[in-house]
Amino acid sequence: MNGRHSRGAATLHPFAKHLINRTLVAVVTLLIAFNISYLLLRAIPASAVDAMLAAFAQLGQRLDPEDYMKMRQTLMELFGLVGSPMDQYIMYLRRFFSLDFGPSFITFPTPAREIVGRYLPWTVGLLLVTTVISWIAGNTLGVFVSFVRNKRLSRALENVAIVLYPIPYYVLSLALIYIFAFIIPIFSLSPASIPHIRIASISDIINVALYFLRASSLPALSIIVISAFGWWFLSSRTLSISIVTEDYVSFAKLRGVDIGRIRGKYVLRSVMVPQVTALALALGNIFSGALVTEYIFAYPGLGSLLYESIILGDYPIALTILSLSIMGVIISMWLLDTVVYYVLDPRIRYAR
Amino acid sequence: MPLNFRVVFSSILSVFHALLSYTRFRIGLAILAVMVLLSLASLAAPPAYKRWYSYPKDRPPQLDFTTIDLLLGTTSNGRPVVYIAVNALANSLIIGVVTALIGSHIGLLVGLLSGVSKGYKESATVLLIDSFVCIPGLPLLIVLAMALKSVMTIHMLPLILSVIAWAWPARNVRSITLSVVGREMINLARFSGIKFTGIILYEVLPYVLGWHLTNFINTIIWAIGMETALAIFGLSILSEDTLGTMIYWALNYNALFRGLWWWMLPPVVMIISIFIGLYLISSSIALYLNPRLRGHA
Numbered sequence: 001m002n003g004r005h006s007r008g009a010a011t012l013h014p015f016a017k018h019l020i021n022r023t024l025v026a027v028v029t030l031l032i033a034f035n036i037s038y039l040l041l042r043a044i045p046a047s048a049v050d051a052m053l054a055a056f057a058q059l060g061q062r063l064d065p066e067d068y069m070k071m072r073q074t075l076m077e078l079f080g081l082v083g084s085p086m087d088q089y090i091m092y093l094r095r096f097f098s099l100d101f102g103p104s105f106i107t108f109p110t111p112a113r114e115i116v117g118r119y120l121p122w123t124v125g126l127l128l129v130t131t132v133i134s135w136i137a138g139n140t141l142g143v144f145v146s147f148v149r150n151k152r153l154s155r156a157l158e159n160v161a162i163v164l165y166p167i168p169y170y171v172l173s174l175a176l177i178y179i180f181a182f183i184i185p186i187f188s189l190s191p192a193s194i195p196h197i198r199i200a201s202i203s204d205i206i207n208v209a210l211y212f213l214r215a216s217s218l219p220a221l222s223i224i225v226i227s228a229f230g231w232w233f234l235s236s237r238t239l240s241i242s243i244v245t246e247d248y249v250s251f252a253k254l255r256g257v258d259i260g261r262i263r264g265k266y267v268l269r270s271v272m273v274p275q276v277t278a279l280a281l282a283l284g285n286i287f288s289g290a291l292v293t294e295y296i297f298a299y300p301g302l303g304s305l306l307y308e309s310i311i312l313g314d315y316p317i318a319l320t321i322l323s324l325s326i327m328g329v330i331i332s333m334w335l336l337d338t339v340v341y342y343v344l345d346p347r348i349r350y351a352r
Numbered sequence: 353m354p355l356n357f358r359v360v361f362s363s364i365l366s367v368f369h370a371l372l373s374y375t376r377f378r379i380g381l382a383i384l385a386v387m388v389l390l391s392l393a394s395l396a397a398p399p400a401y402k403r404w405y406s407y408p409k410d411r412p413p414q415l416d417f418t419t420i421d422l423l424l425g426t427t428s429n430g431r432p433v434v435y436i437a438v439n440a441l442a443n444s445l446i447i448g449v450v451t452a453l454i455g456s457h458i459g460l461l462v463g464l465l466s467g468v469s470k471g472y473k474e475s476a477t478v479l480l481i482d483s484f485v486c487i488p489g490l491p492l493l494i495v496l497a498m499a500l501k502s503v504m505t506i507h508m509l510p511l512i513l514s515v516i517a518w519a520w521p522a523r524n525v526r527s528i529t530l531s532v533v534g535r536e537m538i539n540l541a542r543f544s545g546i547k548f549t550g551i552i553l554y555e556v557l558p559y560v561l562g563w564h565l566t567n568f569i570n571t572i573i574w575a576i577g578m579e580t581a582l583a584i585f586g587l588s589i590l591s592e593d594t595l596g597t598m599i600y601w602a603l604n605y606n607a608l609f610r611g612l613w614w615w616m617l618p619p620v621v622m623i624i625s626i627f628i629g630l631y632l633i634s635s636s637i638a639l640y641l642n643p644r645l646r647g648h649a
Contacts, residue, residue, distance in 0.1 A: 029483040036484075037492060038517065044499045079499070160377075162635065166627035168577045170584060172619055174599070178608055281485060288490030292581045296603075306491070310498055310585055318498060322491040327501035329488050 112316035123301035138232025165230030380632025451575035459521025467529025484519035521567035
C-alpha cells in the first residue's frame with residue numbers, strides 16, 4: 001500500500017495529515033465516550049445502588065460469604081461508593097481501558113473479560129460478514145438501479161426499500177423465526193451454545209464451520225436484508241443519481257467510453273467514498289441492532305451474553321461489553337476512515 | 353421584527369398542500385392517523401384490563417357484537433390483547449414524542465451553535481457531536497437502565513433516551529447551518545448591523561426548521577425502536593404496557609411457538625406501521641426540502 005506513492009516526503013504527505021487528523025479525532029472521541037459513561041454511571045442515585053445490593057443479597061444466600069463480600073466490593077467500587085472521587089476516576093479509567101471489570105457474577109471466579117472474550121469472535125464474525133455483504137450488495141444495486149431504463153422496476157425496488165428501511169433488524173427477526181423455524185422448520189430452534197472447539201483435524205474445522213453457518217444464517221439474513229435493501233440501497237441510489245448528471249460523466253459518455261466502465265469506474269467508485277464515511281458513522285447503530293438480533297436468535301454472541309448478565313445483574317460483564325463495544329466501534333471507524341479511504345479515494349493518495 | 357402569525361400560518365398551510373401532492377406523504381399520514389386513532393381508543397379501556405385473570409386465558413380472537421373485549425383474544429395472564437395493544441401503542445407514542453421533544457430540540461440548539469461558531473468553539477462542539485454519534489447507544493442505555501431498573505418510570509425513560517438522541521439531529525442541523533451561513537445574505541445581514549441572535553433567529557432558523565421537523569420525526573422512530581430494543585432485553589418498564597414490553601412478555605410466555613399469534617402479531621404489526629408511516633412523512637418532507645433527491649430529472 002505504501003512505496004508506490006511516496007512523493008512529497010519532504011513536506012507532510014496529505015495522507016499523513018489525514019492519518020494524524022483521524023487518529024486525533026479517534027483518541028478524543030474515545031476519551032469523551034469514556035467520560036460520558038463515567039459521568040452517567042456516577043449520576044445513578046445511591047438508592048438504585050442500594051436496590052442492586054439488596055437484589056444481590058438474595059443471590060448471596062447461595063454463595064460463600066467470602067465470595068459474596070468480594071462481589072459486593074466489586075459493585076461498590078464500580079458504582080463509586082468507595083474511595084475519593086479522584087481514586088474512583090483513575091480506577092474506572094484503568095478498568096475501562098484494560099477491560100478488567102473484575103470477576104463475573106454468572107460464573108463467579110472467572111474474570112468477566114475472559115467470558116466476554118469467549119463470545120466475542122462469534123459477534124465479530126457475524127458483524128463482519130453481514131456488514132461487508134450488505135454494504136457491497138446495497139451500494140451496487142443502488143448504482144445499477146439508477147441506470148435502469150425500466151422506470152417501473154426502479155420504482156418497485158425503491159418502494160420495497162422504503163418499506164424495509166425503517167424496520168429494525170429484530171422485528172424482522174421475529175418474522176423470520178416464525179416463518180423459518182415454526183411454519184417451515186428448516187432451522188433448529190434450540191438455544192445455541194458455544195460448541196466445544198478443539199481443532200485437531202480437518203473434519204473438526206468443517207464441523208465448526210457448519211455449526212457457524214447453521215447458527216448464523218438466519219440472524220445474518222435479517223441484518224443483510226434490512227441494511228442492504230434499506231439504507232445502503234436508498235442512499236447509494238440517491239448519490240448515484242446526482243453523480244450521473246455530473247459533467248465528467250456526460251463527457252465520458254460523449255467520448256464514447258464503454259457504458260459498463262462508466263457505471264463501474266466513474267459512478268460506483270465515486271459513490272463508495274461518501275458511503276465509507278456513512279458506514280463508519282453507522283457502525284454504532286449496526287452493532288446495537290445486531291445485539292438484539294443475536295439474542296432473539298439465541299446466537300451465541302455478545303447479545304445473548306448481555307441478556308444473561310442483565311437477568312442476573314452481572315455488571316462486570318455488562319460494563320466489559322460496553323467498553324469493548326465503544327473501543328471496537330471507534331477503532332473500526334478509524335480503520336475505515338484511514339485504510340479503506342486510502343484504498344478507495346485516489347485524491348488522498350495523489351494530492352499534494 | 354415581530355412575527356406575523358397569519359403569514360406564518362398561511363405559509364405552513366401552503367407547504368402542507370404541496371406535501372399532500374406526494375403519494376408517499378398521503379400514505380404516511382393515513383397510516384399515522386390510524387395509529388393515533390387506535391391509541392386514543394386506549395382511553396376507553398376498562399380499568400380491569402390491567403388485572404391478571406380478569407378474563408379467561410389463552411382465548412383466541414372471536415367476533416362478538418356485544419363487546420370488543422375478546423376481539424383480539426386474551427394473553428396467558430387472562431388479559432384482553434385488544435386493550436393491551438391500544439395502551440401499548442399510546443405509551444410507545446408518548447415515549448417517542450417526549451424523547452423527540454427533548455432530544456431533537458437539544459440537537460437543534462447544539463447544531464445551530466456549532467454551525468455559527470468559529471475556531472476552538474467549533475472544533476469542541478464538532479468533537480462532542482461526533483463522539484455522541486459514534487458511541488454505540490444500546491450498550492450504554494442498557495447499563496444505565498440496568499442500574500435504574502428499580503426507579504424506572506414512563507417519564508424517566510425519555511430522559512434517559514435523550515442522553516443519546518440529540519446527536520444525529522445536531523449533526524444534521526450543523527450541516528444545514530453551515531450551508532446557510534456561507535451564503536451572501538448572512539454577510540449582508542451582519543453588515544446591516546443585525547445582532548448575532550437576530551441572525552440566528554431570522555436568517556438561519558427558517559432554513560433549518562424544515563429539517564428540524566424531519567429530525568423530530570426520525571427521533572420518534574429512533575426512540576420507539578430503542579425502547580423496544582431495551583424492552584426485549586427486559587429493561588423497559590415491565591409493569592406498564594408498551595409495544596416493547598408487549599413483545600417481551602409474548603416472547604417470555606413463548607407465544608410464538610404455542611401458536612398464540614394474536615398476542616405476538618399486534619405489537620409487531622403496529623411497530624412496523626408506525627415506523628413506515630413516520631418514515632414516509634419524514635422522507636417526503638426531505639424530498640420537498642431538497643429537490644435534488646427527487647430522482648431522474
